[in-house]
Amino acid sequence: MRKIDLTSFIVATNDTVRSINRRIILDLIRTRQPVSRADLARLSGLQRSTISLITEQLLTEKWITQGALGHLPRGRKPRFLHLNVESTRIVGVNVRPTNTTIALANLNAQFIAHESFPTNADADVFIEDLTRRLQAFIKLYPDVYFEGIGVSMPGRVDSVSKKLVFAPNLGWGDVDLQTPLERATGLLVEIENAANACALAEIWFDRRSDGIQDLIAVTVSEGIGTGIISNGQLMRGARGVAGEFGHVSINETGPLCKCGNRGCWEVYASNTAAINDYVNVTSGAGSKRQNKQFECDKPSFDDILHLSEQGDAKAVETIERMGHYLGIGLAMLTSGMAPSMIVLIGEVTRAWKKIEPIIKNVLDTRLQKPALLTRIVPAEDNLQPRLRGSVALILQKHFGAPLTA
Amino acid sequence: MRKIDLTSFIVATNDTVRSINRRIILDLIRTRQPVSRADLARLSGLQRSTISLITEQLLTEKWITQGALGHLPRGRKPRFLHLNVESTRIVGVNVRPTNTTIALANLNAQFIAHESFPTNADADVFIEDLTRRLQAFIKLYPDVYFEGIGVSMPGRVDSVSKKLVFAPNLGWGDVDLQTPLERATGLLVEIENAANACALAEIWFDRRSDGIQDLIAVTVSEGIGTGIISNGQLMRGARGVAGEFGHVSINETGPLCKCGNRGCWEVYASNTAAINDYVNVTSGAGSKRQNKQFECDKPSFDDILHLSEQGDAKAVETIERMGHYLGIGLAMLTSGMAPSMIVLIGEVTRAWKKIEPIIKNVLDTRLQKPALLTRIVPAEDNLQPRLRGSVALILQKHFGAPLTA
């Protein structure tokens, strides 16, 4: 049950009914395809006559197509319906501190084309770069209809002003990306934080989230971000800045974080933390020795992963320590929000076999039994959750529950 | 935008439209009364003809009443409509470890009658006690219509099995309260965690939450509980166990909590923590002295509040320490979820003037500017937020947004 927001509600009209049922049918086709009209009637509880009308509408609007006939032991054979995944395209943009990717996706968030370019450190220059490249990108496909452009950003986006706020990894001020992009392309543009985008990607495109309405995505890279989905909706909080669990302190007197707080979770469990740990901290046997050779020439997180796979004791210790602190933070999320699933995203999932038992151990010793209903799973990093999330941003406009009341 | 849960969705029919608009109108009357039909048309954007039909329905169902005529400089005078707060009653039940209260409320969550009795330590005996008392209580009012019974509990309630889970302060196992109460009274019964109930009370009955859809209630008593409202909805998580931020560790190597974890927030910032602190820890000048006289005869938290009001140095120090640790936890909630408002509930709010600057200071030094959009306010303890929350549990069935899609 939701409280009606009397400062911004939406009354129902006759087409509200159709809008609701249409989206249910469309989503049923998306996930259950191939599926017949009779199946849809059984799955939805709507009358077959209603299904006929709705599917007719969806067919004329090219959202779905008719396929082959099905086989049944008796009676008239059903005509299968399919989601018309190629009828329209969505542009996904993934902005990261060093690189930005533009990709063309179908409705299944499968990518047809990619392109990458360095992210300019200056916000204004970057915006000019991006708009030019997007315009050129779109021109390459004169015959396709674009549903919109989804952008995932390493920062929080104010849901009111649409401006970027709190993006320490970019160092940009209050930047408005949406307006210039919409103006330049004439398309719907949605900007969202990367962790939020990943959470959307998981709930919209990952079969493991079937039947789940409460989910947290944890992105582990330079820092740690969290995207929270509660009751099937993104938790944005006041002005869209919810989800900074990476900057929650797990040690009041810990080292200073660049956010100004002390002992933030990401100071202990991010890739950056692991690199610092590998360089500075005691290794193997117990002797505290400084690694002068690494001090100026730090290894990358990939290096550490590689070394640990090869059995390097110090790298193994670093990964184990990282696993431990990931567990500490995940215990916080589990206690506090008890999602049905937490999805971990980042290079560290390549070491899942190593860190899973460590995380599990931390949670087992720190949590009550009921909290252990939360499944913790890794995301496949090569599926590009950030990009798929930016596709989900646009997709949900058509496949999500409409706003009512 | 919400993802449709394809395992349990609700299709729309024609009366879905009426249900949505009816609830909007009903809630507008509730909050804006006295209000005319023409006002409602302007406020809602619905046609005056539609408003007439809906209000007629609400009048015949006695949800609203017609009042006096309004005054206008020109034209026909409007007929004011009012919420019929006395037409129906809601029973609120507040179960606490030592005492249980039953109360009769009108639709404004104002209480007409109270009764209290000791909470039996044995769950089965308690249930028998409560059902008997509820039956007798209801019999006292043979002429009133009861909308239902809302129960707030010091524990988490599994939203699937409806059973109590995780109630360390009661020490009961998997108890099902709902079924026996519904059977005994024939009324709708809703059970909810106390912190969740408080959050509902704040969002439904506190004018400070007008226009707010993201709010956290923090109950500080023997332990610390949190009730989280995101997008106007209670965050229940998997099986209803979300909200145990009181058992999130703020110090990995801190003292053992009775939940099994170490250094939980409530080990530092609950009333119990303050009592232990007052008894055990160093006072004023710096000399560490044991208070033998208190060891067997601990003061109550009320005693400490009283002493600190009178200027007792040790009590003041205890309250200040408590304020500091409350701030630490509130910083976690603010970073992580960025609600528009956090409401603090508990005896400690009586010392609000003392602790507010301490809390504010902790947040200022630990949080980024955007997170500081969160207002932190105390709830009036004498308004009985737990009981009002149990009323809200039933109220929202009629005044909340209906489930669609």
Add this chain to the structure above:
DNA sequence: TAAAATTTGTTTGAGGTGCGAATTATATGT
């Protein structure tokens, strides 16, 4: 081979809902 049975999908009329224009009701000012 023809009729019965079964299942899919469409057509049709009834009932509900909001919209918008017209109408009725009630007030003030000139």
Add this chain to the structure above:
DNA sequence: ACATATAATTCGCACCTCAAACAAATTTTA
């Protein structure tokens, strides 16, 4: 008395889902 203004209702229309009847397609059975 009349114009003007505002409130509230009435009425025809368009849209929606429902339920039952109907049409289409296929297998089983006599």
